[in-house]
Every structure is written in C-alpha cells, then in structure tokens.
Amino acid sequence: MLIQNARLSDGSAVDLRLAGGKIAAIGLSLAPESGEEVLNAAGRTLLPGFIDLHCHWRTPGFEYKEDIATGSAAAAAGGYTFVNLMPNTKPVCSSGEQAHAIMAQAEQIGLVGVNQTVSITENFDGKTLDHLKTLPEDLRFVTEDGNGVQSANVMAKAFAICSQRGITIMSHAEDREVSPWDYRLAENLETVRNLHLCEYYGTRLHMCHVSTREAIEAIAAAKSRGVPVTCEVTPHHLWFADSDYRVNPPIRTADDVAALIEGIRTGAVDAIATDHAPHSDEDKEKGAAGMVGLETAFAACYTKLCKEQGLELYLLEALMSRFPAAILGLDNKGRIAVGADADLTLVDLDAAWTVDKDKLHSKSHNCPYHGQTLAGRVVLTIRDGRITYKA
Template sequence: MLIERVRVIDKDSDYTANVLIKEGKIKEITKCDGEGKYVLMPAFIDMHTHLRSPGYEYKEDLESGQKAALKGGYTTLCSMANTLPVCDNEKTIEYIKDESKRLNLCEVIPVCSVTRNLEGKEIVNIDNMIKHTNLFSDDGNTIFSQSIMKDSLNLSKEYGFKILTHCQPEAKIIKRDLNLLEEIGGNLHICHVSSKDSVELIKNHKDKGLDFTCEVAPHHIYGYDIDYKVNPSFRSKEDFESLIEGIKDGYIDIIATDHAPHSAEDKMKGSPGISNIEVAFSMAYTSLNKYGIDLNKISELMSYNPAKILGLNKGLIRVGDDADLVLIDMDEEYEIDTNDFVSKGKNNPFNKEKVKGRILKTMRKGRVLYDYR
C-alpha cells in the first residue's frame, strides 16, 4: 500500500511524505514538498477501556467494542477488570485474550483486578496473574484499605507490574496514594484525573521528582458543568481549565477514554459512564486546539506516551515499525451521532454537537480494519 502526499504527524514530526507499507510494516517514507490533504498519525492506544465481556455483553462485547475502537482510530486497548466474573483469575483473562486473538481486530491487553472480586479485601494471586498481564486495577472501586494499597505497591515493585488506581474521593485518595508511593515506591498510574485539586497534587509530587503517570479522559477536557452521570463527575470550568494547563505544562501523561458503554435501561437507572471511544480523538482535538495544543502533543498523549508506559514499540511513524496508523481529515467537521455508533452503548451527552477531525481509515499491521468511505 502506498499512501501518497500525506501530512505525517507524531510526537516529534510534522512533514509531507509518501508512505509505503509492505508486509504489515512501514517500509519507506519519502518526504515531498507541499501540504498533504490528510493527516497520517500513529494509531491510538487506550489504557482505559470497558469492553464489558464476559458477563455484560448486552452493554458491549469484545467484537462491538473493538470495532468501535477501530472507528475511533485505536488499535490497542487495555480492557478493565469489572466484568462478570471479575477478571481476577486465569480462566477469565485467558478467555479475553483468546477471543480477542480469534477476532484479530485490536491488540487487547486485559487488566486484572488488584483485589479478588473487586472487594478491596484480599489481593489476587499475583504469581498466577503476572503470567498474563502486568496491569492491575480495581477501577470503578476505590481501594480504601491503606494496608491493601501499601501491600499492592510493594508487590508492584517486586514483580514489576503497574497499578492503575481509581480515586474517590479523588484528591483525598490521590494524596494518600502519592504519599504511599513516596514512602515505599512502586509503579503507579492515576486514572481519570478530573479536578483542580488533583492536578495540584500531581504537579507538586512530580516537581519533587516522584515517578508516576496519570491520565485524563476526553470528556473531562471537552465539557464542564454538565448534568450527566460519569465517574468521576463532570467538573467546573475552573477544574476543566486546570486539566488543560496540566496538559500544556506536561504534568498529564496520557488521554485515556474510560469508554463505559451502557444500555439505555441501565443508564436510566443511574449507571455512570460515557460511550466515547469512536469520537474521543475528535472531542480531544476540537477542545485542545482552541487552547493552542497542537497535533504533536495530542499524538504524544494518545499514542507515544501510552506505548511507553505499556512497554510497546509503537507510537511513532518510523521505517521498520508496525503499520499501526490512522488517516484523518482534519478539516472535516461533523456531528456526533450516537445512532451511528458501532458500540452498543449510545450513552453520550454530546450527541448532535459538532466536532472536527474525521477518522478516515484505521490500520493495524497494514490491514485496513476501518474505512469511513
């Protein structure tokens, strides 16, 4: 496949080129003059996706969730553990991996729960589960026990896995977790940061040299003061602007969707969450562009940094790398239409709002797995 006269953008690059793809790899990049009509970026990596399978397939299943992700430009997903049964055992994690391999769509990295059945009382069998994943999270449930969190951080240091922590009340638990990290070490990633107080804590600890990473969700950097149930909640304009500044100043490491599809009935009953993976890039770009944050930075947040955190050789456009790529029409403005979502979850409060940046094609290892045209 030869992609002609595209604007190639990743964390470090912005130039026009012809890009040759052969046998799933980027074979050749030939720079040329002028401006490309479309933008070619490294495919996006989502460290925080709820695929709902096994157990909640009426909300989402592995096929619908991955096809929705591909429509949004994502080829690598970390699937969260709040399934039924909970992903706290080898049988469940092997099912997710085997079924995803059979589908042959996205690369799916299952996240194991930190505690059995997400109950926050007993840590899972790390010796068994570390064979299958190095990501652990009780997302959706805060680990309130300080001793469990302390033991988890110690184990993360010993075994080399990463804890993705869900914090509510947000700033209070972030402060606790960062103080524990400072005391004993470990590998910590803070999920869906949404408040000014949280950003201040993150800034202070990073400025002291503490080593950890954190994420924001696209909906928290797109809207504020919205009466729609997500977890954590939509915040004030002041909180929203603090997240933007945190991105600008380099304190926020990644954008992760927290894609949380629900049935209409479950949403009516108060289930928190938003279905957003298909429009996550467009939402992020539409908002961040207004604040002078360019595509290089967005690529860093959505591709390079997640790859670095996960230890994947992805996130840049270089000769010899896998052709995990997304082609985008940056000039096209379109309406979010939840009726057109591939995801089973249509729960998105921004339906009918206009965003910019249409995903045209998504490729994984050179295979076009989504094509808008």
Template sequence: MNIMVKNIRLIDPFLDQVGDILIEDGKITQVGIDLESRYEMIDGTNCICMPSFVDLHAHFRDPLSTCKEDILSGSLGAVKGGYTFINLMYDSDDSWDINKTLDYVYSKNKEIGLIDVHQSIFIGRHLDENTLEIINTISDKVKNVVVERSMNLSNTKLLEVMRKCKNDNLLLIVQAEDRNLPSGMSSMGEVLETSRCGILALETGCRTHFTHVSSKDALIVIKGLKEKTNKITCDITPHHLISTETEYPVNPPLKAEEDIKMFLRGIIDGTIDSIATDHAPQKKNDMLNGLTGAVGIELAFRLCFTYLCREQGLSLNVISKLMSFNPSNIIGIKHGLLRTGYNGNLTIIDPLNESAILESEFASKCSNTPFIGYKTIGKVIKTIKNGHVIFDLC
C-alpha cells in the same frame, strides 16, 4: 502486509511534514519524500497520518454485560475511532475465575483479530483477601493491575501491593476515589486518595498511573508528585476535559469551568500524560436507573482535535503524544512514532470533515454520551493495523 501512504501530512510527537510512509511485512520500513513503491497505494493528499491510538482505560463489558458491549462491538468502535490497542478494564464477576477471564478475553480477541487488547485485573473489588497470591498466578499474563476504588485497601495492603508491583515490574493503575464520603464530595475523595496512593508510590518506587483525573485539586497533587519522581503518570477522559454538562451521570462526576481551565493547563504543561476514554457503554434504561458512564472510543479524536487543536490552538503533535506515544510508553508497548522499525499501525484523518455527533452513528451497542449534537471538525477515515486497512469510512 505491504502498503504505501503517499503525499500525506505525517504527524507524531516529534514530526510534522508532508511525505510518504511505507509499511512492509506489517512494519514501517521507510518514511520520506517521493518514495518508490510497487505495493498497494493510498493517496493521502490533504489528510493526516498519525500512529494509531492507544486507550489505557475502556470497558467492553465482556463477559459480564454483553448486551451493552462485547469484544466485537468494542473493537468495531475502536477502529472507527482510530484505536488499535485497548487496555480493557475488568468486566467480569466473582463467578469467573481471574485466569478464566484472562483466557476468555485473549482468545476471543484473537478470534476477532481486529485490535490488540490488554486485560487489566482489578484489586479492591474482587481480590481483597488474597491479592498478592493472585497476582503471583497471573503476573506473566498482565502488564498492569488496577486499584478500583482505592479506599477499599488499607495503607498496609496498598503498600504490599505496590511493593509486589514494583518487584514484578507491573504498572499500578489507580482510580482514586472514596465513595464512603457524602455525595458532592467526590473531589475531596479524589484528592485524599491521590495523596495517599502518591505518598505510598514515592515510598515504594512503584510505577503508578492515576486514571480519569477529574478535579483540579487532584491534578495539583499529581503535579507535586511528578516533581519528585518520574514514576507517576495520569490520564484524563475527553468528557472530563471538555464537557460542562455537570449533570450528566458519569463517574467521577463532571466538573465546572474552573476545573476545565486547569485541565487544559495540565495538558499544556505536561502534567496530564494521556487521554483515556473510560469508554463505559450503558443502555438508556440503566442510566435512568442510576448507572453512570459515557461511550468515548469513537469520539475521542474528534473531540480532542476540535477542542485542543481548533479551539485552543494546540498542535497535532500534542494530540499524538497524548493518544499514542505516552500511553504506549506507560503500558509498555513499542508504538507511537512514525519511524522505521515501528509497527505499521496508523490512523488516517480528514482534518476538514465537519460533522455533528449523532445518536444513530455508533458501532458500539450504546450511545450514552453528553456530546450528542456536538459539532466536531476532523474525523478518522482509515485505520491501518500491521499494514492492513481495518477501518475505511469511504
């Protein structure tokens, strides 16, 4: 597909200029000023164009709980939020074979055809007994494996898994937590597990990514690890980065002001590599019955632009790095720059849009978020994938 976006502010981690961008056959072929084109044209006056967003952590609840979300509703939410690539967490159970789940997700996503997904598999819940053998059977279909609740794996098992991942060039994504500790000690559990996994990562050289960092002390551990190796990365969710609603039920729990200040420092000094949503749709009744989670995929840009750029004065280049360039590098896809040869996956933003987050506005099947009523500036108005407009607010 061929398309030209004209007279728009072009942003990636290393670019901030007004100009035009041309996509031919799904790829960026020219970026410049006053480009000539015979193709369909979008007038981008007063708008911003960035590489579309990449989410390293989202739950589409498919096939396990499709009343809460499925690949279609999740995809519709994703494109509304400016995303074209989602790393899906494993939302299946023991009744589904891993291979069957992978085949189901990939073929259903292909049929829907809106975004690209990668399906992670989980170690720690389903795969304790024969972890390495299962990785052997699927390692040509996956780029990463997730250690869910890392405390479920012994040092010996974790060491074996890390050596296997290093050998097969798989990224290990770690949800560092210890749910065996008494409630109220989630930060302690996160620090202990981050330290343990980090030390084993240093020993093995395994590429290790800590997802949804949620405590300042765990961030300090990660900063120390990153001084020793470039194989450690991490992400934070918008709700952990911004929300002070410490009673809102998400896992890991939201923290107070002191941690939030440290997260901002982590963004500024580069300790935090990426924003990931941990998009976790839950019905109201489920939340009342003790389940946790927050939807995030439709809100992440609005929240981050409002908080990081408008309130804290950070540049849009930083947002682009956190939401496109870095997560692309972490998961191993060529994306995140507005340069010739890169894919024509773009997000167009109206930076002046002012709106409040409404419960009624979600494409997702759920609206659980601590940000209802929160006023944001800036909104995704178009999402383009391989030169096709796949979301258009107008």
C-alpha cells in the same frame, strides 16, 4: 501497501511503505512496487494508531452493553489500534487465565490489539492479594475500577507486592466512604494516599481519569520529586463543565477543566484515555455512570485542545499515541518510524461532523456529544498493515 500523499502532524509531506505488519520505508515520492496496493491519502494527516489506556468492553457478563466485537469495531472507527481493558466484568478478571482468554478473543476478531488488566484484590473483595504473587509475566497492570481499595493497609501491601514484581497499579481514586457526600474530596484524598504509597514503595502508579484541580496539582508536585507516577485525563472531563450527565468521577467545574488543560501544557498529564463505558438505555436511566467515547475522542480533543486552545497537533498525537504506548511498554507502537508496527490512523482535519449516537459502532448509545458538531474526523485505521476501518 504504499501510502502516498500523506502529511505528518507537523505538516510535512510523506509517503509510507508497509510490509510484514511494519513500517518498511518512509520518504517522498516512493514508487509503487509490482502488485502493491496504493492508498492515496490526498493530503490528509497520518498519525500513529491511537492507544486507549482505559476502556470497558463488558465481556464477560455484561455483553448486552458491549462485547468484544462491537468494542473492537468502535475502537477501530475511532482510530484506535490498541486498548487496555478494565477488569470490572462478571466474573471479575482476577487471574491470568481470564485475562488471556479475553485477549485471545480480541485477537481472533483482529481489529484492535488488547491488554486485559487484572483486579488488585481478588474478585474486588478489598482484601485478598495472593493472586498478584503468581500473575504471569506478561500481565503487568492491575486496577480496581469502580471498587477502589479502601483499606490503606491492604493497598500498602498491594504496592509492596507490585513493586517487587514490576507491576503497575492503575488507580481509580475514590474514597467510597466520602463519595456519597463529596465526590471531589473522595478523589483528592485517595489521590494523595496512593501518591504517598507510590513514593514510599517506588511502585509504578498510573492515575486514571484525573478530574480535579487539586488532584492534578498533587500529581504534578509528586512528579517534581521524581515519584514514578503517570496520569490520564478523559476527553469528557476536558469538554464538559458544570454538567449533570452521570459519569464517575463527575463532570467538574470550568476551573477544573482549565487546570487539566494547563496540566497538558506543562506535562503533568501524560495521556488522554476515553474511559469508554457503554450502558444500555435502561441502565443509564437507572443512574449508571459512564459514556461511550472511543469514536468521538479524537474529534472532541482536536476541537477543544487544538482548535480552541491552540495546542499543537503533535502534542495531541503524543497524548493519544506515543505516551500511552510508553506507559504500557509497547515499544514498537505509538510512533511513525521505520521498523515500528504499521498501526496508523488517517484523519481529515478539515472535516466537520455532527455526532449521531445512533450511527456509532458501539452497542450502546450513551453519548452526551449527540448533536454536537466536532472538527477533525478519522477516515481510515490500519492495524498491522491491514485496513480495519474506512469511513
């Protein structure tokens, strides 16, 4: 495939040739080869395929909310070419066999590459760590989504094992004894605890959906000491303030939003991740926390960060592609370069569109952006040199 008349995030014009699932050539006025498919980008912006560090596809056990096929379609429609799935399924993903089965199903569908994380404690029981010692070498990320390890003793042992085995811990910081009466304190306390364990053991740590000023400041301070920690923020924690829409961690204050944006400017924030969390209407009415976000992430962030806050597009590109690729160890993804994987997203920066939850590809429609007009739209997604979504 030859992509002509595209622009990169810095505004420069470019043509790209894709062959064998890779970017084979980059230049200007590249001529089509015999029989080659030609795609005219018409001056729109070509970015590396987006990579989501934090996503729920609800398989197995909760397929009425989302399944791998609908999750894949939603991801492709949002410009994503790779996602990192959480283990809070039924049964909980606590083994290499379970993780490999999910990744194989996703690859069979073929729209999006997938890494399946494994639980820190077996079946989220809060104490059993033996499975971490025998995880296959290709499974390097563990987490306890929605069920943070409350015992400091158990978590210290988990950090020690993961340090020895080169496994990254992804922390959903919440002290669940505190959260019933103070969600802010619950996030801040467990953030500080896990940062200290990270520093003590030298274990790679990734802090998920950071939402408070205190948490991002603690992470920035740890980074300044050389602690091996990275962190993500979600589009909805950047977009909304003082809202009672139910997500976990909760929507915070305007001051917290300002702190997260400042963290992006200073480099304290490494990535933007969706925390795509589909729920049925019935479950949402019963108070289930979360929202779908794969299909609105780029537009919400482009509108908020680039159009309103004046951040450069190349920084948003890095937060959604290059930096997540580095965190996951995906050396050939997240960049536009000869030899890199042909995972690409074409966006129309001039397009304005109104979100309609009923037109999303996700099986669920819990979308607080419904009815809002956003700037910037994904018009085409390419994975491994094949078109996986076209608006």
